[in-house]
Amino acid sequence: MAKYNAMTQEWLEAWKVKIATSAEYREIAKNWEGSVSIIVNPDPAAGIPEPIFLFTDYWHGDVKDFLVCDKAKAESAKFVMSGDYARWKQVARKEVDSTKALMQGKLKLRGDLTYVVRNIKTVNKVIDLLCEIETIWPDEA
């Protein structure tokens, strides 16, 4: 299986393909509409000198733009999730559940929390599909 450098456009594309080809996701996410951005806080020791901004967009079971972007684009998303690199890495490796990370304050969410809870199965499925990608992390490269 191909490996992808984390938080790059190629990595996002691989994730997008995973989601787009999942029949289970399409069924679960039929009510979801709106974009989600991910902000990774800088961590120079881990090889991340500047924040990283990622933009992903979902529409009723389909996927739209998945982009490495700038701050303005990221902050335009319907939901903005931010956190330290180490936390995102734990989430993407399924070492920490994303909902738990959110509740414990290890990740921050800006957006309608009620909508997220209502669609928590969709959120979990997207993360599950991310965990299936073989990833090379910057501090392990």
Next chain:
Amino acid sequence: MANGYAGRFLRVNLTDGSCDPFTVDDALLRKFIGGSSLGAKLFLDGFPLEADPLAPQSPLMVMTGPLVASGFPGSSRFAVCAKSPLTGIWGESACGGTFGPELKRAGYDGIVITGRATEPLVLSIVEGEAKLTAAAGLWGKDVYETTDLLKEADKNIKVLAIGPAGENLVRFAAIANDKGHFVGRTGLGAVMGAKRLKAICVRGRQKMEKADDTRFRELIKTAFGEIKESALANSLNAMGSDANMDIGMINGDVPVKNWTVGEDFDLSSALSGPTLSETYLTRVHACTHCPVACKRVVRVPDGPFKTEEGPGPEYETCGTFGTMIMNRDLAGVIKANEICNRLGMDTISCGAAIAWAMELFEKGTLTLSRTGGLDLAWGNMDAVLTLLPRIAHREGLGDLLAQGTLAAARMLGGDAEDSVVHVKGLDLPMHDPRGFHGMGLAYMMSNRGACHLQHSVLATEQGMASWPQLFPMKDDYRGTTSEGKAELVFHSENYGILGNSLSICHYLADILKPETIRDAFNAVTGFDLDFAGLMTCGARDWTLKRGINNLLGVTSRDDVLPKRIMTALKEGAGAGSVPDVERLKSEYYALRGLDGRGFPRQEKLRELGLDELRQRLYPD
């Protein structure tokens, strides 16, 4: 008296009508802090443990803690304690709302009530003055009517009242504070009813001294900042406690059809916090000094389940009157909640009893002749709403269910007890140990029977809180394993118990950093306890109540999970999984210093400064 306390307690004897203040040594406060911890100590030292819970000599204690009335977020709580008429062992139930802070402002840290009045009475405590008056015209009225009538005479009083269920000694009768906040569990409303005390009213303006007021004010600002940043706080504000319904169904937390089905997403979607917000929510409501405002105010505008605007159901009630009985109509849950509130009944034990009855009806054990013609088919809310007043007034099948599920099953005989889901006689709250093994151990070992609020296991095991500064915690705990859970439960109990002794809300204990709570406690009291000292207070509380229960007959044989929970589910996140009870129990006993009988060892009692208890447990 130490800082943070009103400085005195009130002893009320309803038999002779006396109301006498008394004080408690500072040394005792340092050891037991307040709330149900101090209540347990007063119970052990001053009362006949063997007495029937409904006998005049058995006390009913209303207790607060040092943070109550301080203005600290979540510090509105108070605990009511007594020997439980439902379980026959230590009973306690904590409550938010308005009563706790107002009791302290009225001049008392707590009330200890004994005796039995010859006629129904109301206890009023206004600006330090206590008096008993005839509850003329109130006996027989429901909680809402009683509260309204009492407030007509004085709109500023805060009311604690029972409804018909308490008057009629229903074993899971509740006590209500200002209609919307309930002392729900362990049947303490029946103790109040047995004493013929219809209500307690309080009002006052006393201010409590703080050891370091400047530091305390800084900590309130810190706490507000932490609340603003907290996803849990935001979730509770947006969706109330029922935010758990959607997530819980995915995680294997939510019981379905009297604990026999592992998942039903149509049910959870129909009954969830977001659905409540989108349909019947009219506004949110907060306890005194709480910026989280997790309470729901709801109204069903029309239809068969039409209600007035009033207190809405918590997650637990959406479980017992929703998923547990296969009712998919949220309006039906709201109506059942309103009726239980008015009658003064614990919605957990009441709903659990009805779920049990529905299962027996399906099996044919309960027939139409036994149900008084009620068709107790799963989800039949018309029958449920008809049955509720019959329970409170003890009519027909209602009289059987009013005994509590376990007692009712034993009266029926046969295999009826196999469907009762309880620990030590207390029906399980709506969190399934098959999805979360730590909760199973917490239910087994909780001192009031199966309980989700005598500890913080729900928060730590499900990942709502993480406290590596208190004890060695993993970043994430898998629910369906028993590995490492004894240690998690042990520490989560010791910390979570502080919610009940400090009298602060468990949600706020989960939301705020432990440092903030510790420092606020020290700024108020000046006790200068570190984390280790606070955790020792928690361990002391647990061991004290365990010892009381041992004196009441509890042994290791009672530390078990019910047959239903030890039967694996076929579907859902908890499918195929049951807690490893023997492993959990063995590891936990070692941590708690319990012997093979389930008694605290003498050295543990000495270590925790519980020598009086040691002498009672080991008289030779």
